[in-house]
Amino acid sequence: MICDVAIVGLGPVGVTLANLLALQGLSIACFEREASVYHHPRAGTCDGEVMRVFQAIGTADEIAAETFVSPGMKFLNAEGRLLLDWPRPMVEGPQAWHSSYRFHQPQLETVLRSRLAAFPRAKVLLRDEVTRFAPQRDHVVLYHTTGETRARYVVGCDGARSVVRKAMGVELEDLRSHERWLILDIVMKQERPDLPLHTVQVCDPARPLTVIKMVGKRRRWEIMLMPGDEPEAMLRPERIWQLLARWIGPHEAEIERAVVYTFHSVIAHGWRAGRLLLAGDACHQTPPFLGQGMCSGIRDASNLAWKLAWVVQGLAGEDLLDTYESERSPHVRQYVETAVRLGGIIQATDPAVAAKRDAEMLANPPKMESIQPGLGPGLHGDAPSPAGTLAPQPRLADGRRIDDAVGYRFALLATREIAAAAAGSARLRKADAAIFSDEDEGVRRYLAAARNGAVLVRPDRYILGAARNAPELEAVIARIPVRV
16 A cells, blocks of 8 residues: 655654645555654744644644744844844734744654644554665655555655655855854753853854743753864863853753754755655755754745645646745755854854954944745746745634644635636636625735735745736636646
């Protein structure tokens, strides 16, 4: 028997992809070499776009209840002077969620795995390591600890040392930012109101470091290793408390995790080789300075899941999968390159370079805003913006976020006249698109802000195209990659 999709690696990206595929009725086999959710925190930040993906799965409210909404980030020099302020709004943003959340990864993964367990066609194999693959004409054979499995497609969500990527023979482009940092997750015994709620980047050439408020009583320190630092020595408790002495002492907190980690910046060339595909850290790795590593992988899952489902279900041709990398790779590159630039500010260890940086930034304070790139070349073709950009999420007149009414599918928001003209579209019906007219006040406000009569939104919440009238909308609908 052949399952529809095998997913190798069940971290946040793999379990998100599995949920999105299961939502669409596919049979899934998930392989994870660990026995359970990894008990230590790693990723810790997500944004409003990622919360919309969790919303599509049905877990956003449960996840949000266990998060800390971040007020932003401040970059300070060695003397404590403010070089760069990056505030985050503390109100609901365009995605109908906050723009920056801190979470505890074990809790987040537990919620996502619990949701996956509700799907009878999703099979999870723990302590089961995939070792090799044998691609066939219409499926792939996976050889793993407990036997063999056949799947129509395989997605490697198995991290930086991906076995799927190695099997594909994919090359990595090095964006030349590789620095070793000491990561310390600390659990406070009591709250310390004097410690900052915002993230602090201490741009001290003698020892760059980051201080982060996490969920509950958890805090994280990220400390750059300097020449001469021995990783084993840096991990000793006495050295850790020495490094943290200016903030806390051992009588106030416990060390939950201490690890030396190298921040990489790479992008794979070739996210698909026939029936093998990659997502998350398996195909791109970014330094943590934007907090977008896991977020980028979740975006991969959201872009890929509906396309894979359509191909498996025969709604679209296999060439639809070629738009996955072409759309996602340029998008994630902007995040990686921006993180590398920020890292250049933080990681300046030459005193002369740091002094010049300080003088320039203090004289002309830069303004930092969250980037929101458009997709690379893909289904939207050469259509002008807002095609290829992330759609805002309006609230309907009854107060619901519109995604709750849409589900993980296409949505058309249009004036009553244009919606009526489009209702007979065979392509929209085949795509099972949800249609909303401006008879709803929320949709009316959305269209007024968009300055268009109609907007067609993809399942991953990116805009396929916008139109001023019914004939223009016909051209947008024609881009829906469904067979009719």
